[in-house]
Amino acid sequence: MCIKKTIFYTGALFLSLPTSLYAAEGQTIEWLTLLMGLFGGLALFLGGLEQLSDGLKQAAGDALKTMLSKLTSNRFMGAVTGSVVTGILNSSSVTTVLVVGFVTAGVMTLQQSVGVIMGANIGSTVTAQLLAFNIAQYALLPIAVGFFMLFASKKDIIRNYGKMLMGLGLVFYGMGIMGDAMYPLRGYQPFLDILQRMENPLLGILAGAMFTGLVQSSAATVGIAIAMAGGGLLSLPAGIGLALGANIGTCVTALMAAMGKPPEAVRAAVVHVAFNVIGVLVWLPFISSLASIAVAISPPSPELEGVARIAAEVPRQIANANTLFNVINTIVFLPFTALFALVAERIVKERPAAPAVIEPLYLDSALLEVPTMALDGVRRELTRAAELLREMIQSFQGAMVTGDLVALRRLVNEDDKIDILEQASIEYLGKIRGNALSEQESDEHQRLMACAVNLETMADVIEKDLVGLAERSRRVVYQRSETSKQMLQEIFGYVSQAIDFLIPTIRDKDVESAEAILDLESRITRVGKAFLVRKSERLGNVPEAVTIARLEVSAVDKMERMYSLCKHIARTHLSEAE
Secondary structure, eight states: OHHHHHHHHHHHHHHTOOGGGSOOTTSOOOHHHHHHHHHHHHHHHHHHHHHHHHHHHHHHHHHHHHHHHTOOSOHHHHHHHHHHHHHHHTOHHHHHHHHHHHHHHTSSOHHHHHHHHHHHHHHTHHHHHHHTSOOGGGTHHHHHHHHHHHHHOOOHHHHHHHHHHHHHHHHHHHHHHHHHHHGGGGGOHHHHHHHHHTTSHHHHHHHHHHHHHHHTOHHHHHHHHHHHHHTTOOOHHHHHHHHHHHHHHTHHHHHHHHTTSOHHHHHHHHHHHHHHHHHHHHHGGGHHHHHHHHHHHSOOOTTOOHHHHHHHHHHHHHHHHHHHHHHHHHHHHGGGHHHHHHHHHHHSOOOOOOOOSOOOSSOOGGGGGSHHHHHHHHHHHHHHHHHHHHHHHHHHHHHHHHTOHHHHHHHHHHHHHHHHHHHHHHHHHHHHTTSOOOHHHHHHHHHHHHHHHHHHHHHHIIIIIIHHHHHHHHTSOOOOOHHHHHHHHHHHHHHHHHHHHHHHHHHHOOHHHHHHHHHTHHHHHHHHHHHHHHHHHHOOSOHHHHHHHHHHHHHHHHHHHHHHHHHHHHHHHHHHHO
């Protein structure tokens, strides 16, 4: 909400800014007004991009997750996926950060990530193509319409589209403000001299890379270049230099995301840097050819002359050159994805693994950019916890049969593992809650939080209660009947089955598994009652028999509690299906 308020307040400030404050060509430049317009317009531009990206991510979160989950090792499909996802997310940096997270989590191999990273550069040009349409004068309309959709509707889908529309309007309005602010510079010779030096491709690339690394948005750099070109301030070669530099500067975000991550994630970031830097270096001698192709495929304005013609033609030419650069690079380098992966593996060596009880695999901060994917990461982590719980109950049953007290005490370590995953999942869910969630995502958030707590409670029942009861029963010298043993084993078996069904219920949201858990209730209740009746009828005055009866009835109670927790998780997932 803070970002949203900042956008509104900043927008309100510049909506009320009179255009007469800007000096006409040849007059003295009011630097304070110019800087306010330039940086204020940039703030609106970046805020609008974030608003647009948030709306897109919330509207298409499930689609993104489906696309990435079905990603194959086919490099061409990877490139297409990277292009589409980046076009939706509105940022190649965000896509690369997500890829780093997927590689870290083991969801995606390094070679798969190479194709996605290459395709992401194509998707990033969609924003530039949109910006090349000179519709700043109409920007207030989508802002107004998007505002009322966002705040008047209670439906998530309409609010998301409203957020997208308002963000798009703010992007164009911010560009318009920046263009108006820079208009007086058309007659300021020192600034024109700087732009003249920008004709040198190396200076343009350096400036574009530095600015993009600073604001962490290649769209902002290309947007400013298009805004300057639209004011007649920037030539095509200088604009191409800035766009190429933006492709290098956007690597900063990926490198920052990979810091402190496993080698696989660092390698994905290295691939991103290598692809973009090599691509720029290859094109460096051919910038004039790229400019010629961009001019040939862009619509001309022969009816105009001088600065007016530059302002009409160059913005689209810059956008087209940026798209051409990234499309051709991807086509040329795509057959060499395996080579890129191999070089990255040679550069980034494996690090010796640090000793740890257990660490989360799927709770990567990069996934927080898309709440749907972040929630899916929590679900995968809780599936691991459920698998550990199944191992605990199986180990407990085996130790009870063999009387292995060492194996029983070893279950404490297994409980610690589940505690770690549960705590990490809850903390990660807290970070997810920092985003704006749809109603569906909020429901999923609540289900996963309850699931995490229930799994940890079941592990505690085994470690704190059942293990303690087993150890105490081993110290009592008393020959239990085979019937009682069989009834206890039967209840253990049913609870173990419930935990078996719990894994596909959590992992796949499998309705049949959830229903199978509920179907076990009548059997567990029947055996539990029968066991209690048997103990009641056979309870005598022998102290050892009384002690064993008390311990066994308590064990049945604990197992019924575990089943009750399984049942709660199953019911929450069935309510989602309904």
